[in-house]
Amino acid sequence: MSNNLEERSSSNGAKYLAQQKYSEAIAFYKQGIETDPTFMSNYWHLCLALLLQEQESEAMATWLSILEKADIEKVNTWTLDLVKVLIAEAIRCEAVSDFKSARKMYGYAAIARSQAWKKVKGYEFITDWFSQNLPIWEQYLIHLANKPEINILEIGSWEGMSACWLLDNILTHESSRITCIDTFEGSIEHKLEYNDSYIKSVEEKFDFNISQTKVPEKVTKIVGSSQDMMRSLPLTNYDMLYIDGSHLASDALTDAVLGWGLVKVGGLIVFDDYDYTFPDDLEQDTKIGIDAFLQAFCKKVNIIHQGHQVIVEKTSC
Structure with a gap:
């Protein structure tokens, strides 16, 4: 995917999110992933759209499926990219005084870091009541x-x-x-x-x-x-x-x-x-x-x- 197409794709997806058309955003980003599975921004914004649609389990499954395929260097880079997207949404929520949603986004960012941390360290946890x-x-x-x-x-x-x-x-x-x-x-x-x-x-x-x-x-x-x-x-x-x-x-x-x-x-x-x-x-x-x-x-x-x-x-x- 060329840079121009990537920018256009990001812009179109952002419009759906801004308009709170989360179902459309989810479908849009899933289609983008099918078209070019190497354009990682679509995964991060898909996770965001799923979270905004209150589909937490699917968002987590999407993130974990990416981690399973990543080497250690990519885990750190990709985690940072996802966290940036989630923190940006948290800041946007704070700007409109939606502090409850902002806290949730900060929490999701912490959980994303936690999943990456476990992968990098090689921990083996069957249960997770802690993240x-x-x-x-x-x-x-x-x-x-x-x-x-x-x-x-x-x-x-x-x-x-x-x-x-x-x-x-x-x-x-x-x-x-x-x-x-x-x-x-x-x-x-x-x-x-x-x-x-x-x-x-x-x-x-x-x-x-x-x-x-x-x-x-x-x-x-x-x-x-x-x-x-x-x-x-x-x-x-x-x-x-x-x-x-x-x-x-x-x-x-x-x-x-x-x-x-x-x-x-x-x-x-x-x-x-x-x-x-x-x-x-x-x-x-x-x-x-x-x-x-x-x-x-x-x-x-x-x-x-x-x-x-x-x-x-x-x-x-």
Whole structure:
């Protein structure tokens, strides 16, 4: 495709997007890909059109199909190109005060970077409950990045995705460390959703993924119940506590209370799955346990984010 044809194609597609004719834009970019599959801009704008049409799964499938064919150099280049398209849309949304859509686009950009990151590093994750949190983590954890002697405690590691991201993006100073506690036997919700053979493979997957970080010496893996293992950990030692173990309200509350003394003043406590529910046992919804902690410690914490995750700063002992 010549430069003139490429420019004309981009212009025509942009008109559909500007007019919010997303179905037409999707068809247009798909036709462009069939005509010239090497013109990569069509893929990025197809992803955008699909997202605007709220076809998130198809957009992700399109992006992942491209990643599967790409070598490492192309992964980085193509990710940057896609992210530019998504960020441009986020900025456009902000300009018209559509801040909800802007946040979604920034989130999609973070997820695109996450998928590329996993490909480049050679990680093997079967499940991904983490990528959706990246926009929040990038915002609130950046002050810890590459600082010396940062210590993080993680309750519930599963296949190690969050631990690997922390090692690659936050705990980059040679003196920083992470402690990961997990039974590697799954919680109630895991046992309902996954078969025994997969659950039995989780610890092995964790070990493999940590090895792919190339800094496994920074990781202390503790196998066992958090409510037993935390009792022997040093007080006021951690700059961040990430609670993502059992989602039962009673367990989330117990993890938070036991972890409280382990976190430094000024440190962060991050709760995952604030909105998790147990349809057959509503009294154990995760929110109930987290809210109980927040109420009891309200004068000692500052809530800095509350959504799917809750992030608080410990302001006093």
